[in-house]
Amino acid sequence: MQDKIIDFLASKQQEAKSREINVHISDICKAIGIPKNKVIPELERMIDSKQIPGSLDTTYYDAVLKIY
Numbered sequence: 001m002q003d004k005i006i007d008f009l010a011s012k013q014q015e016a017k018s019r020e021i022n023v024h025i026s027d028i029c030k031a032i033g034i035p036k037n038k039v040i041p042e043l044e045r046m047i048d049s050k051q052i053p054g055s056l057d058t059t060y061y062d063a064v065l066k067i068y
Contacts, residue, residue: 001042002051004032009052009067025056025063036063 008031012023025043029036043065046052054067 001032001034001038002046004034005039005042005046006051008032009065013067019068021067023065023067025065028065 005028008028009023012027013019013021025036025039028043029039032039040056040058040063043052043056047054047056052065052067054065057064057066
């Protein structure tokens with residue numbers, strides 16, 4: 001699952017042509033075919049272990065991953 005997440009985020013970062021991007025969790029789930037209840041904990045682990053340089057904002061209905 002981590003490889004799928006990283007591949008998807010890399011493509012989003014290329015599209016943005018900048019280092020800092022915001023990605024909706026629903027977009028990640030749709031792209032990799034894994035439900036939100038499994039993706040969010042995995043993203044939290046990846047952020048904690050510094051695999052993804054960013055933060056997770058879950059204050060809205062659709063959480064947002066902020067990559068720096």
